[in-house]
Amino acid sequence: MFESIKQLWGARDAGTPPERVEPSGVPAVHNEQASTVVSSDSAGMAQLFNIEPTFAGTVVTPQSAMRVSAVYACVRLIAGAKASMPVQMFQKAEGANSRVDDHAYLSLLNDEPSPCCSAAVFWEYTEASRHLYGDGFAYISRNRNGVPQELIPLHPLRVQSEKQTNGRITYYVLFDDGTYRGVDQDDMLQFCNFGWDGLRSMSTIRWGARQSIGTSIAAENHAGKFFQNGVMPSVILEYAGKMDQTTVDQLRAEFELRYAGGPNVHKPMILTGGTKAQGLAMNAADAQLLETRNFQVIDIARAFGVPPFLIGESEKQSAWGSGMATMTQAFITFTMQPHLVRDEQELRRKLFRIGRYTVRFDRRAYLAADMEKLGAYYRQAIGGSQGPGWLSTDEIRGYENLGPKPGGDQLYSPTPLKGAPSETQSAA
Structure with a gap:
């Protein structure tokens, strides 16, 4: 090796x-x-x-990091959020883009990128790879005409990048069939994380949260050992007289056998010969173990850009707002938006060579979590409050998987207010 x-x-x-x-x-x-x-x-x-090893003496790898509940929650949340957003396609036109619903690429991006997985699994896998390894990769398998037929997700450890003298990147990939060959940059989707250096990006767990994850692992190990002996973390046995070493060892072994460990919790303790048991004053709170673990959750969430309350840390009041819609919008805006923009640009420049089409992750999918806010958005979109509409009734019905209605393709335009100057007067 x-x-x-x-x-x-x-x-x-x-x-x-x-x-x-x-x-x-x-x-x-x-x-x-x-x-x-x-x-x-x-x-x-x-x-x-x-x-x-980190300062805490632990080693942080993608596997060990995912055993930390805060890391698992952050990666699952971000990957799941991206997988929940449908990918829309638009055809570029002068003045405005028109939505496309029958393009073959839509099936690759929303249903089945490859026979090995569904689209949701594909997006979750590449997004998790981004945070754990720095980049998510997918090989574009094309037919003889250069048309993409599959998007094959690749493990980042199977991809090696190299920049050529002409500035282009060649990816050397170890495929599942055992072949190891170079792939041109046009045939590789690289979903970068922050900190791209020309070849690879920064892994969140390695650059942003490594020490926090290492401390969290050490705290988890300490907590497990701390409570391993049941309700009494440490006990002193006091004896008024003298004991030889053999008797001391026998007493210690007998005490551990009868009263230590989870199965022996709450068993009545019986001591003879004037022996007394006294618990030590130090406990988990004194050692600030719980405070350390709570702080590491917040620090790990900070590295991933996730509001702590979205991964279950609700001990402190959030400054992001109290409503679900407000929290969701903040998460989409500040956490997901940078990743989505990078991925949209990567899809556009690798899948559409002539620039005729564009793709976009539909952020509106997350508005469905708050039906009241979604209804208010739709009312404004069709011209609520007597304002000009920017969506037709049929477009909104399409978002809800409903069929069109007669006259539903017309945009609402309010009539001029009484007393307002006409177009002729304005021109004069």
Whole structure:
């Protein structure tokens, strides 16, 4: 494996395509580490495989990070939010874009990008890869005419990026069939995270929340050990007389056998010979264990850009507003919007070579969580409060999967107010 790593990174420095390697030999790291690493360099190997211990002494990897409930909740929330938004397609026209409902790409983006998964699973997988590894990847499989037929999601560890002398990027991919080949940038969707350096982006768990996740893992381990012995975290046995070492060891072993552990909780304690049991004053609250764990939840949510109350941290009052609609809109605006814009631009420039069409994730899907606000939006859209309408009744019915109605394709235009100057008077 070490020889494969040296071969891979040495090939990158030389500017030549690397030979095929096993998945374990294809690390996903930020470009600052793009240098040859030898197996004797323990610090370099730890950095290469992202197994550097944190200040808390724990190692943060995508697998260990997802075992932290706050990380799991943030990744699940963001990935699920994106998967819940339908992808719309529009045809560019002078003055305004017209919505397209019968294009073949809509099935790839909303139903089945690949036979291996549904569209919702595809978007969740690539979005989770973005936060855990820095980038989400999908290979565009085209027919002989260059028309995309499949969007195949790829594990980030199976993709290696290399910039050519002409400025274009070549991706070397280890496919499921065992082949290892180069892919031009036009045939690879790269859903970048913040901090793209020309080849790869920053992983949220590695750059934004690494120390917080490491501390959270350490706190979880400590809490588990803390309560392992049941209701008494620590007990002192006092004896007035003297005991030899054999008797001390036997008493300790007998006490642990009868009174320690979860199954022995609340069992009556019987001590003889003048022996007294006294619990230590230190507990979880004194050690500020609970406060530390609560703070790590907030710190991890900050790194992901997620309001803490959306992942269950409701101990402190939120400054984002109290209504569900307000919180949802804030989440879409400040958390999801940057990711959605990057992905829309990536889809447009890779799927539509002539620029005739454009795509957009429908943010209105999240308004459905508040029917009152959605109804108010629709009323304003068709010309409520005597204002000009920007949506027709049929367009709104289409959003609700309802059929058109006679005359429903007309936009509402209010009549001029009484006393207002006419067009002729205005022209004069």
